[in-house]
Amino acid sequence: MRTAYTSDQIRAAERALMARLPEGTLMSRAASGLASACVRALARVRGLVYGSRVVLLIGSGDNGGDALYAGARLAARGARVDAILAGSRAHQAGLAALRAAGGRAAEFAPDAARELVSAADLVMDGLVGIGSAGALREPYGTLAGLVADAPGLVVAVDVPSGVDASTGRVDGPAVRAHATVTFGAYKIGLLVDPGASFCGTVELVDIGLGPYLPDADVAAPTAGDVAGLLPSPAAESDKYRRGVLGIVAGSDTFTGAAVLSVGGAIRAGAGMVRFASVEESVRYVRARWPEAVTTVLAPGSTGVLDDIGRVQAWVVGPGLGTGSHARDLVAEILGTDLPVLVDADGLTHVARDRSLLRRTGPTLLTPHAGELARLLDVPREDVEARRIEHVRRAAHELGATVLLKGSTTLVAEEDRPVRVNSTGTPWLATGGTGDVLSGIAGALLAGGLSCYDAASCAAYLHGLAGRAAAAGSARGARPGGEAAIAALDVAEALPDVVRAL
Numbered sequence: 393m394r395t396a397y398t399s400d401q402i403r404a405a406e407r408a409l410m411a412r413l414p415e416g417t418l419m420s421r422a423a424s425g426l427a428s429a430c431v432r433a434l435a436r437v438r439g440l441v442y443g444s445r446v447v448l449l450i451g452s453g454d455n456g457g458d459a460l461y462a463g464a465r466l467a468a469r470g471a472r473v474d475a476i477l478a479g480s481r482a483h484q485a486g487l488a489a490l491r492a493a494g495g496r497a498a499e500f501a502p503d504a505a506r507e508l509v510s511a512a513d514l515v516m517d518g519l520v521g522i523g524s525a526g527a528l529r530e531p532y533g534t535l536a537g538l539v540a541d542a543p544g545l546v547v548a549v550d551v552p553s554g555v556d557a558s559t560g561r562v563d564g565p566a567v568r569a570h571a572t573v574t575f576g577a578y579k580i581g582l583l584v585d586p587g588a589s590f591c592g593t594v595e596l597v598d599i600g601l602g603p604y605l606p607d608a609d610v611a612a613p614t615a616g617d618v619a620g621l622l623p624s625p626a627a628e629s630d631k632y633r634r635g636v637l638g639i640v641a642g643s644d645t646f647t648g649a650a651v652l653s654v655g656g657a658i659r660a661g662a663g664m665v666r667f668a669s670v671e672e673s674v675r676y677v678r679a680r681w682p683e684a685v686t687t688v689l690a691p692g693s694t695g696v697l698d699d700i701g702r703v704q705a706w707v708v709g710p711g712l713g714t715g716s717h718a719r720d721l722v723a724e725i726l727g728t729d730l731p732v733l734v735d736a737d738g739l740t741h742v743a744r745d746r747s748l749l750r751r752t753g754p755t756l757l758t759p760h761a762g763e764l765a766r767l768l769d770v771p772r773e774d775v776e777a778r779r780i781e782h783v784r785r786a787a788h789e790l791g792a793t794v795l796l797k798g799s800t801t802l803v804a805e806e807d808r809p810v811r812v813n814s815t816g817t818p819w820l821a822t823g824g825t826g827d828v829l830s831g832i833a834g835a836l837l838a839g840g841l842s843c844y845d846a847a848s849c850a851a852y853l854h855g856l857a858g859r860a861a862a863a864g865s866a867r868g869a870r871p872g873g874e875a876a877i878a879a880l881d882v883a884e885a886l887p888d889v890v891r892a893l
């Protein structure tokens with residue numbers, strides 16, 4: 393599990409560690425790791441450090457200090473290093489080290505800064521780190537704008553300036569980096585969007601903070617974590633013991649969502665899928681997934697669960713519709729004490745009547761930002777700007793596990809760390825992929841995982857499958873480009889992804 397922390401948590405750990413070490417030790421460890429990362433990056437793009445042009449953007453705090461010391465190390469290896477001093481002051485010892493190593497430094501001036509940045513092989517962003525508060529002030533905002541047009545590599549020091557390290561919030565301009573070298577521990581804002589999308593690849597430099605960090609409020613499962621959690625069939629397993637999932641989805645008008653949800657469940661390894669819907673949806677599901685056991689629901693019929701048969705968990709909602717019959721089906725399923733995943737139209741019914749969630753069994757809600765906004769009755773922009781805060785609030789207020797879909801999918805449950813999904817690809821932003829996700833998570837619920845684990849493993853596998861489908865690697869394509877995917881491609885890529893875990 394990769395754990396992540398707020399700025400305050402990092403600072404407290406830093407204080408405890410610093411009290412035991414000679415002054416300057418931590419900054420020296422940070423600068424050394426930062427310089428090594430820059431050397432590797434320059435070696436990749438230019439072949440060597442000697443003669444490369446490096447520009448340091450320096451703010452008034454220790455973030456600038458790290459960049460100045462790292463710049464001094466690069467200057468000592470023959471790089472031509474220029475520091476742009478943009479703050480009200482600069483780290484004096486760092487500045488002296490840079491100058492002693494042959495680097496140069498000058499106060500910010502717009503034209504000179506533009507010239508330097510546009511000629512740099514590497515720009516190091518040391519404007520602000522975990523000490524930043526609010527939107528970037530001038531001239532930092534202007535510098536972030538110049539960096540956006542920089543032809544060279546952009547390396548953020550600790551945190552891309554303009555990203556709130558504790559939340560991932562971005563108010564106004566921010567540095568968009570190819571790589572972020574972060575010290576001591578991951579900051580939450582590096583893993584959660586919108587901040588995460590400004591980081592590029594994130595490299596962690598160990599400075600010895602580990603023993604001083606508190607229990608994490610945020611964690612990102614790794615491939616090993618997911619492999620360890622996934623149920624795998626034993627010799628004595630049969631289809632019932634592997635987990636039977638009931639899916640109630642689809643309608644006369646929306647048949648595709650049902651096909652996709654069932655597909656996600658079958659490819660994710662449900663022992664059996666029992667699918668129930670009106671005739672039109674059943675016809676499409678049967679045609680595509682003969683493995684599913686289907687029940688046709690007469691229009692308006694209720695009291696249907698016995699007809700469908702025994703299951704270990706339910707998925708309800710994709711393509712189900714928002715009318716009264718659909719509402720009755722959602723209420724009936726939530727009336728059981730089995731684990732229930734509520735998605736899509738099911739969420740609309742729950743948003744209209746939260747009392748549906750007063751139940752004894754575990755509940756997993758899988759909204760996107762718009763659906764979560766409706767569930768909480770807040771503007772969608774608020775959810776998108778502060779995703780962690782809202783997913784936590786939803787889990788608390790609704791008494792359910794909540795998976796918030798999006799470019800970084802989050803899973804929240806009361807009194808547990810929020811889990812952040814680190815897989816995924818922008819190619820997944822296409823119609824129907826959410827329906828596949830509901831089937832995957834449902835299969836894992838039926839297989840015996842808790843809502844929390846089923847949701848985080850499903851998000852992980854779904855993201856990887858999206859990547860594999862976009863890269864064509866699930867079909868044995870040579871590594872190289874990526875292309876658009878259809879939602880069913882994601883389901884089809886699942887077995888290869890699980891095999892490779």
Ligand SMILES: NC(=O)C1=CN([C@@H]2O[C@H](COP(=O)(O)OP(=O)(O)OC[C@H]3O[C@@H](n4cnc5c(N)ncnc54)[C@H](OP(=O)(O)O)[C@@H]3O)[C@@H](O)[C@H]2O)[C@@H](O)CC1
Nearest residue numbers: 406419452453454455520521522523524525527528529550
């Ligand atoms: N944690 C660790 O273990 C280690 C941490 N280390 C490093 O220290 C960094 C933290 O350093 P820090 O505390 O000096 O804060 P930092 O982010 O450099 O700048 C804060 C200053 O910036 C300003 N400012 C604030 N907001 C602003 C805004 N919106 N727009 C514009 N300016 C703004 C404000 O100053 P002002 O200009 O207002 O006087 C404020 O005082 C950390 O990220 C890591 O790199 C490593 O060296 C060693 C181990």
Ligand SMILES: [K+]
Nearest residue numbers: 517520551553
């Ligand atoms: K920075």
